[in-house]
Amino acid sequence: MTQRWWCWLLLLALLPAGGAHGENIARIDRTQPLALEQQAGQRAGLFSERRFDSGAVGVRVVGNGEWRVYPAPGVVEPVLVFYHPYTARVTVQAHSGGAPRRQDMFSPDLDPQYSRRGLVFPLTGDGPVDVKVEGARYPLRVAVESAPAYAAADLWHVRLVLPAIGMVVGVSLVVLLFWAMLRERVYGLYAGAMLFQLLYAMCSYGEAYAWPGLSALAQFGAQGIWFSGSLATVLLVLLWLDYAGLRQVTPRLAFLMRLVGVYGCGLTLVLLLSPWPADKAWFPDVANALFLLTNAIALVTLMVAWWRGQVHAAYVLIAWVPTLVFTMWRALRFSGGERAEPWLEYGVPWMLAFTAVVLALGLADRMLTFRRERDSAKAHAERDGLTGVLNRGAIEHRLDWALIERQREHIPVSLLFIDLDHFKQVNDRHGHAVGDACLRAVTRVVSQQFQYGDQLGRLGGEEFVLVLSGVELHTAVRVGEEVAARIRHDCARVDGVAVYVTASIGAAQARGGDTVAALIARADQAMYAAKRAGGDRVVAEEAPCQAADSTKAPAGASVD
Template sequence: GEPGDGFGRRVTGTPSPRALVLALDSGVQDGDTVYLQVRSPPGNPMRVRVDPLAAVHQADLVHVGWRSAGLAGLVMLSVLALGMWGAVGEMRFGLLALALASQALYFAASGGEAHLWSATAWLSRDMRLVHLTGVLALLANIGFASRYLRLEARRPRVTLVLRVLATSAAVLAVAMLLAPRGWMIAATSALAALMILVVLSGAVVDGMRGRQAALFLLAGWVPMTLLLLGHLAELSGSWLGPPWMGHALPASCALSGLVVTVGLGGIVRTLRRERDDASHRASYDALTGALSRSAIEARLAHAVRSAHVSGSSLSVVFFDIDHFKRVNDQYGHLVGDECIRIVALRTRNRLRTYDLFGRWGGDEILVLLPDTPLDEAVGVAENLRSAVNSRALEIDGRMLAATVSLGVAQLAYGEQANELVRRADAALYASKQDGRDRVSISRWATLQDPSPSRGPTVVPAPAADRS
């Protein structure tokens, strides 16, 4: 036909998941010229091609397959990230779930998949809403990337720039919704490109410094960013990309989400391992491997409460190394530390698996003996004493004789943890006064015999109990 023939006549096309398909008149032959007038709204550039119908259907199948895989991947990854957030309490997983879900929503709105659900069908009916959904998805991803890279703590100026750009993009998106102007889409696309490049520049700097989070973000975001920049150029009307851009971008976003999820999982595992190590260091003494003062106090308080509730026996042994100050003064603190370490090792190896062994301070050791009455606790204390004095300590080629003085006490009726330790300490002091290298006991009314008593009595352990 000639230009102008039929212009103004509306033509109803065949629906397609990626295009509006118009069947040409049956009389059109190969090589004939076809004139079409296409009006494209802002932010929705259109490409016009003449293809055989079979080729159109084949391209539709490829398009649907890739987009379905990409959207399904985004949804599954967002659900996985949400579950990880609930499981480990790491906020970055929650932000990742929001970023991935917002991407899926934008692609569904812009590609028409949102029509499949009545709850989201309204999003794809107006290109202004599609544009707003895209801006929100972009802001969600920039927010996640900033938190993921910890830009606020490491690069506050970069964070400030991102906030200014994000605020400007949000204002333009709202203005586009209320009073659309053609230049607004181009301006928003430019702001989006700037935000992405700012985040990637920060990731490059961190990646050059060997930070694992940045390397994973770069691996996931660089391929996606190349496609996204092309998509933004299409929206601004400055470029019209190849047809496969429509399904390559969702698939690349899903792949990017997978890479970042794996990276974030590794980071969280590292953080948890570091926290566990810090907790272990806080709970255990580095020199002896025994429980720290705070840890043994907490275990003692719990054991005392449990014994009062159940009525079971609980005894403690409190001991230290005889003449330890003399060892420190004569041989130095390194030898003194080694002396503590060897004594702790020998005595701990004589305990049962459920006994608790803690370093109270300096060369003082507190041992908790659950379900152990006083007479059995005295036997344990004598066993500990013999473990130390049975042979000399070999330290730096020196043979040093070592002994310990011990005090034993059983939990009394209504007694608190600090009172129990105080009585064991008094018994230890009595062992020192009586010549050291011995066991003394503190007797009082026990949980099994809550008869009135005027107070604790410290006496030496019976000679028959000594090994």
């Protein structure tokens, strides 16, 4: 698995970067110095914006304020591109005059032939252009590109991002359907967390505002991005708590995680949506601080839970840590105005898709674990605690199903009623421990030698029944004779004690309209006939004609 992911990362690293990235700009000059309060406001969350100078080589960046950009000559169909604008508003005007053009990624009238990873301004001449940047929270990388080359690179960008988005949406919708059918909270939390995490990423990239149905989010501007990101954090914390069972495994850390990640982020969301305070400039700093603190606590909690044997905590760590690392690394690069290499830029959506798939696999494993626990509990509920065979309720349920199959498929069903002879004397003479060992030995003989383990049940005391599906009465009698012989031979000595256990067995075959109770009663009567005949033998039930005229035949017919 590790080698495969390194191969994918290498492939992303080799992808085309999409343009010259600033090589076509001769220089950038600041035309108006920022006021002190504006300089203090130039930050990307918790990351301070770097100071700019016109002598930067390679990657060109601009921040809040007014700039003059000098494009390099010779570019075919030049366009001025501001990459990853986020909340920035950019106004561009030719230095020689002309109407100013203003864009941000929330604008409904951006050129539809380009994605919204950048603001694109066509240039009509080789002269300098004046640029005004407002509302930027980190430096904007600016470049002059050839329009055909940029369009090709932008199309490649869309082709890389859309499959990752499709994977997250597809998996989330499938899990959402599971939630609709099963009404289990963890499925709803998974779908909500993944979809809002994806929405946050798409809003940050600007792609959400070009999609039908999501374009209405543009009217909320940056607050819409902050809201989706914070709500995704709240849902993720709730998902981790349920998904990995953190409340049970690490209760104190889980409480701290819920306090910061749910109540803390929830309170900031309430303040964000409320009219007070009117100025929301504080929100990104507070939200980023809570985001970092929440993830730090979550990582510690999940590692402790994993250390304590919670397997699903490992699923969360494997799924979420790579996405968290890529997201933080990307934020650090952008906060410094540095170029994000293709493997980093496209690693974020693909890591989110990786997270969705791994967590879905974890949900499947979680479901399998619950099913095993359910099956184990069911097995314990159906089994006799002493012998391990089916208890009375379970064997009667099996017999009921056999009778239903008989009526539907016309399959014969026979029953052997097994009662140990003089078992009370064994308990009185050798003690109940030896008596219990005898019961276990008898069930072992029947289950192992005749391979009817799942059809053998203990009714109580020393009484057992053996359900024989697809077996006629005469064949059931032969099976009963083999059972009696095995018990006589293999249970003569138990735990080194001579007990000479034998069994009286009654055989009966199901008839039309038989109930479980009626069939067991007839086999029971045949068993008592075997006991009256001296025990250690098999007796078949009376034939219907004999039962109608009891003066013509004895109660049972011995076949020993």
